[in-house]
Amino acid sequence: MRGAKIPREKNVCRPRLQAGEYEQMLAVAGKVSPLFELALVMCYETGHRLNSVRQLRWQDVDLRAEHHETVRWVGERQKTKVEHVTPLTPEAVTALKRERARRATIGEGWIFPATRSTTAADRGLFYKWWEKAQQLAELPDHPGRFHKFRRHLASRLVPAPLSVVQVLGGWESPHVVVRVYQHASIEQQRDAMSQYLGQAKVG
Numbered sequence: 001m002r003g004a005k006i007p008r009e010k011n012v013c014r015p016r017l018q019a020g021e022y023e024q025m026l027a028v029a030g031k032v033s034p035l036f037e038l039a040l041v042m043c044y045e046t047g048h049r050l051n052s053v054r055q056l057r058w059q060d061v062d063l064r065a066e067h068h069e070t071v072r073w074v075g076e077r078q079k080t081k082v083e084h085v086t087p088l089t090p091e092a093v094t095a096l097k098r099e100r101a102r103r104a105t106i107g108e109g110w111i112f113p114a115t116r117s118t119t120a121a122d123r124g125l126f127y128k129w130w131e132k133a134q135q136l137a138e139l140p141d142h143p144g145r146f147h148k149f150r151r152h153l154a155s156r157l158v159p160a161p162l163s164v165v166q167v168l169g170g171w172e173s174p175h176v177v178v179r180v181y182q183h184a185s186i187e188q189q190r191d192a193m194s195q196y197l198g199q200a201k202v203g
Contacts, residue, residue: 018142022149028136035112035121036129038099043146045092046071047153047169050146052078055120056111061088061096069093073170080172154181158188 022044029037042053055077062070068087075083088096099111112121130145142148150169154177157165162174171177184192 018139021139021142022152024137024139025130025133028133031136032129032133034099034102036126036133038095039112039126039129039146040133041095042092044149044152045089046086047150048073049079049150050123050126052170054112054123054126057108058100058111059108061111063088063093063097063100078170080170082170082172084167084170086168086170151181151183155183155185158182158184159191 022040026037026040029040039050039053042048042056043050046053052073055074056071060072060074062068062072070085070087071092072085073083075081096111110120113119114121127145134141144151153169154165157168162177165171165177165182166174169177169181171181
């Protein structure tokens, strides 16, 4: 079979965030766990994989305004192995500061620690939290879980330069962003037509 071309599905199912899903999950997240609430915010606001978020350490985030409030994604903990630094949104900064105050955390250490070990919390725990929050929010079981936030960020950033989007999400290439993650909404398509094709009438 060496050299044989593997057929690819042209219309691959890539679950996207449903309208209001994040807000409904966030509203009940605190009842599940403060750490789940923080993970939800971080995955949504940064667009990074759950594995990258759950392995963050406190020394990776700089919450000082004078230092531009950033997060360093250590290469060895990324799927692409590429280290990069991205800015934090005000929502992410607020959530991190709240968690740090709640645990009175100082110095280094995991932001999402495992209960009975010195490692980061297992991703299976986050999936259990997700299912519980989904039940509390009375939401149907849509596929995708945390990874939908990654696609959502890429799609929100459709108007931004691809080189910037690539860094913000930690993607290995612009090609991956466009081919796998971005989905241009009807509104974004209309805006592009209006801007570049003039006042074209779209039916």
